[in-house]
Amino acid sequence: MGQADYYEAGTWNQQCDICDEKVKANKTRLIRPYAKSKPSWVACRKCQHECNPQDFVKGVVDKQTVPIVRRPGVDKFRTQEVTYDDL
Numbered sequence: 001m002g003q004a005d006y007y008e009a010g011t012w013n014q015q016c017d018i019c020d021e022k023v024k025a026n027k028t029r030l031i032r033p034y035a036k037s038k039p040s041w042v043a044c045r046k047c048q049h050e051c052n053p054q055d056f057v058k059g060v061v062d063k064q065t066v067p068i069v070r071r072p073g074v075d076k077f078r079t080q081e082v083t084y085d086d087l
């Protein structure tokens, strides 16, 4: 018999995803990561820990455009040889 093998009204047995122990569901917590692509997991009270602050970091869009955009000008190259008088 495990520590969760008893009757308690309104709850059920559940397995902790971290330590794999059988615990009552009212003593667990569903941990959902910020990124929806990552799976959520069930943790017992013993395994619950502070979330890493990096789990809640949101990306900030870095707008690297200027408010007014002009078409690039035509490049102008000298075709003549530069002499001392041109300087």
Ligand SMILES: [Zn+2]
Residues within 6 Å of the ligand: 016, 017, 018, 019, 020, 021, 043, 044, 045, 046, 047
């Ligand atoms: Zn656990």
